[in-house]
Amino acid sequence: xxxTTRRPVITGxxxxxSTGIGADVVxxxxxxxxxxxxxxxxxxxxxxPLSLAGExxxxxxxxxxxxxxxxxxDRFTQLALTASDMALKDAGLTPAELAPYSFGVVTASxxxxxxxxQKEIERLWSRGPSHVGPYxxxxxxxxxxxxQISIRHGLKGPSGVLVTDEAGGLDALGCAGREIAxxxxxxxxxxxxxxxxxxSMACQFGHGLLSTARDPERAYLPFTRAASGxxxxxxxxxxxxxxxxxxxxxGAVPRAVILGHGTAFAGMLRFDRSAEAxxxxxxxxxxxxxxxxxxxxxxxxxxxxxxxxxAAEVRALRLLFGARRAEEVPVTAPKAGTxxxxxxxxxxxxxxxxxxxxxxxxPPAPHLDGAEPALPLNLVTGRARPLRPRTALLLxxxxxxxxxxxxxxxxxxxx
Amino acid sequence: xxxxxxxxxxxxxxxxxxxxxxxxxRACTGVQLDAAGLDDPExxxxxxxxxxxxxxxxxxxxxxRYPVLLGPEAEQAVSPRALYDxxxxxxxxxxxx
Numbered sequence: 001x002x003x004t005t006r007r008p009v010i011t012g013x014x015x016x017x018s019t020g021i022g023a024d025v026v027x028x029x030x031x032x033x034x035x036x037x038x039x040x041x042x043x044x045x046x047x048x049p050l051s052l053a054g055e056x057x058x059x060x061x062x063x064x065x066x067x068x069x070x071x072x073x074d075r076f077t078q079l080a081l082t083a084s085d086m087a088l089k090d091a092g093l094t095p096a097e098l099a100p101y102s103f104g105v106v107t108a109s110x111x112x113x114x115x116x117x118q119k120e121i122e123r124l125w126s127r128g129p130s131h132v133g134p135y136x137x138x139x140x141x142x143x144x145x146x147x148q149i150s151i152r153h154g155l156k157g158p159s160g161v162l163v164t165d166e167a168g169g170l171d172a173l174g175c176a177g178r179e180i181a182x183x184x185x186x187x188x189x190x191x192x193x194x195x196x197x198x199x200s201m202a203c204q205f206g207h208g209l210l211s212t213a214r215d216p217e218r219a220y221l222p223f224t225r226a227a228s229g230x231x232x233x234x235x236x237x238x239x240x241x242x243x244x245x246x247x248x249x250x251g252a253v254p255r256a257v258i259l260g261h262g263t264a265f266a267g268m269l270r271f272d273r274s275a276e277a278x279x280x281x282x283x284x285x286x287x288x289x290x291x292x293x294x295x296x297x298x299x300x301x302x303x304x305x306x307x308x309x310x311a312a313e314v315r316a317l318r319l320l321f322g323a324r325r326a327e328e329v330p331v332t333a334p335k336a337g338t339x340x341x342x343x344x345x346x347x348x349x350x351x352x353x354x355x356x357x358x359x360x361x362x363p364p365a366p367h368l369d370g371a372e373p374a375l376p377l378n379l380v381t382g383r384a385r386p387l388r389p390r391t392a393l394l395l396x397x398x399x400x401x402x403x404x405x406x407x408x409x410x411x412x413x414x415x
Numbered sequence: 416x417x418x419x420x421x422x423x424x425x426x427x428x429x430x431x432x433x434x435x436x437x438x439x440x441r442a443c444t445g446v447q448l449d450a451a452g453l454d455d456p457e458x459x460x461x462x463x464x465x466x467x468x469x470x471x472x473x474x475x476x477x478x479x480r481y482p483v484l485l486g487p488e489a490e491q492a493v494s495p496r497a498l499y500d501x502x503x504x505x506x507x508x509x510x511x512x
């Protein structure tokens with residue numbers, strides 16, 4: 001980030017989404033505009049108003065993690081641990097080789113260990129307190145993923161947990177970037193969610209933003225006249241962030257630079273105010289990056305799929321870019337194909353934006369090519385566009401009001 | 416996991432075997448033990464990968480499956496052998512709670 005010569009770069013990525021397991025698999029699916037949205041199978045959803053979600057196909061935690069780890073963790077932590085293992089492998093980084101206290105972890109969480117918690121609460125109510133397992137005490141809470149990642153890899157550097165809703169997936173990367181600038185050698189950063197339990201979905205349903213559509217092709221259509229809410233999803237991503245020169249010195253290839261991050265607050269479910277807050281967050285991120293809005297080549301939108309929120313996001317783009325450029329800048333929303341994985345969504349967008357910068361291709365927002373646009377945007381639909389973006393702006397909004405922006409840039413040959 | 420998944424229906428046996436302890440520990444903590452050699456009093460639960468929370472779950476499961484009330488001594492047991500001895504001593508006394 002500016003004001004320092006210590007530039008944070010992403011050197012490794014791991015991701016799991018409804019479109020597959022692994023950053024490259026998820027990236028390929030996004031480029032091809034594939035969708036992972038389908039009927040809910042993680043709990044009996046028949047007879048409930050919510051029938052669709054983005055579930056990770058064939059994720060068996062025991063294929064990725066040891067039995068004791070699986071026994072004491074919720075699925076959201078199992079996803080974060082798996083993504084972290086993949087990110088470290090991708091980065092070719094062995095934590096033990098870094099100086100003690102120089103490697104930290106920051107994750108974002110929105111739902112916490114809600115599936116684990118629901119099972120234990122069911123035992124409490126049906127059988128009594130002695131039937132609640134002791135691992136409930138560590139599995140449910142938002143810090144579980146950061147804690148388990150820290151334990152697994154011996155990470156004792158600056159660590160934290162961000163509970164800022166969907167915006168957290170971007171905030172974690174921004175926070176990691178700042179820790180690198182402050183002198184930390186490496187960070188694991190991102191977020192993963194597994195919110196598909198009846199308790200969690202019942203809570204979510206009350207706000208009226210979940211899509212009750214039954215056709216996976218028509219359920220989550222942000223920025224269109226058919227927009228009817230969003231499809232919830234599980235999944236997320238973790239990235240290894242390092243200081244650029246040290247990363248290059250150890251032979252790592254930086255995949256992208258974290259140039260700037262900003263965050264602002266709009267108010268609980270106040271999408272009418274989110275235009276100003278999103279624009280403010282984006283301005284902060286660009287100011288930190290030392291860039292003008294004109295430098296943005298592609299926007300990964302929050303794309304809530306709720307007409308009022310979509311309109312506010314377009315207003316944010318107008319406030320940021322001016323009316324004309326707001327209609328020209330390419331905007332995409334791959335989460336229309338994966339479903340919206342809460343704080344995992346921003347982290348998945350980071351993965352896809354990095355791949356987009358590397359490959360010169362902007363992935364499309366799936367399902368939107370046949371839908372009538374509600375707003376004047378240069379929305380990437382249908383197939384990936386060979387736009388060779390250099391700078392990406394990522395936007396994310398939490399349902400409770402957090403609005404964040406992250407600026408990523410192609411790594412290039414050096415600082 | 417409370418009500419440890421994979422653990423069979425409550426036992427009516429009047430004695431805990433190491434084989435049964437292996438099943439319970441695996442169900443409650445995910446740790447796979449080997450029944451052979453578990454009677455070694457020097458063998459520590461912690462070294463085998465059973466942490467303090469895991470042990471709490473194992474004790475609760477033992478209390479569900481056997482007519483015993485184990486308490487803090489079992490919850491702080493250092494070895495599988497100590498746990499085994501506590502359960503079987505109570506079962507032998509027959510002082511069912």
